[in-house]
Amino acid sequence: MTLPVHNTGLPGVQLIDLRVFHDERGYFLESFQAQRYEVLLGLKSPFVQDNYSHSKRHVLRGLHFQSRHPQGKLLRVAQGEIYDVTVDLRTASPSFGQWQGLALSHARPQQLWIPPGFAHGFVVLSDEASVEYKCTDYYHPEDEACLSWNDPDLAIDWPVNSPVLSAKDRQGLTLKALQEAGRL
Ligand SMILES: Cc1cn([C@H]2C[C@H](O)[C@@H](COP(=O)(O)OP(=O)(O)O[C@H]3O[C@H](C)C(=O)[C@H](O)[C@H]3O)O2)c(=O)[nH]c1=O
Numbered sequence: 001m002t003l004p005v006h007n008t009g010l011p012g013v014q015l016i017d018l019r020v021f022h023d024e025r026g027y028f029l030e031s032f033q034a035q036r037y038e039v040l041l042g043l044k045s046p047f048v049q050d051n052y053s054h055s056k057r058h059v060l061r062g063l064h065f066q067s068r069h070p071q072g073k074l075l076r077v078a079q080g081e082i083y084d085v086t087v088d089l090r091t092a093s094p095s096f097g098q099w100q101g102l103a104l105s106h107a108r109p110q111q112l113w114i115p116p117g118f119a120h121g122f123v124v125l126s127d128e129a130s131v132e133y134k135c136t137d138y139y140h141p142e143d144e145a146c147l148s149w150n151d152p153d154l155a156i157d158w159p160v161n162s163p164v165l166s167a168k169d170r171q172g173l174t175l176k177a178l179q180e181a182g183r184l
Contacts, residue, residue: 009098077105147175154175
């Protein structure tokens with residue numbers, strides 16, 4: 001059984017509609033199935049790590065990426081609603097330096113496929129939000145970098161003006177600074 005897949009505003013970033021089985025108890029869905037996703041995403045045994053984060057309203061996590069070990073991410077909002085942002089950092093891409101934001105909610109069972117080569121982050125719009133995502137490479141903290149959420153050149157139109165940020169995310173670098181530092 002295949003699933004409806006939709007292109008988004010950035011090449012390669014895709015939304016996948018999940019099949020939900022509702023009954024009087026609630027609902028069930030398959031959040032991953034290796035053979036199906038191998039066909040959907042054209043990737044052979046792609047995922048090596050599962051992540052899960054829980055955040056309060058207006059928490060903003062990001063924008064993160066790994067330079068030498070870029071991670072593809074298959075993301076689902078298990079609880080709540082987020083505004084999810086991806087930035088194309090693939091230097092050969094025609095959409096390099098472009099960003100897009102998508103409202104994702106557990107009420108619309110979808111997954112977002114983010115290929116390797118993007119910075120990723122989200123801000124929480126509900127009281128709380130739980131986000132789970134599969135990664136195509138391992139976490140390499142020494143290789144991780146933070147693109148500033150409020151880079152004036154990107155001018156990302158976040159729906160939250162004063163987000164709650166980690167110390168690391170308050171010190172994110174602009175795209176220009178990351179390029180000058182050879183991180184892209
Ligand atoms: C990402 C990661 C973190 N950690 C540890 C390191 C810290 O002690 C703690 C919190 O890490 P961090 O503040 O980087 O967590 P997030 O801000 O949610 O980071 C994520 O934010 C955006 C949304 C992403 O897309 C990335 O996957 C990821 O960078 O978990 C691990 O042990 N393994 C990991 O893979």
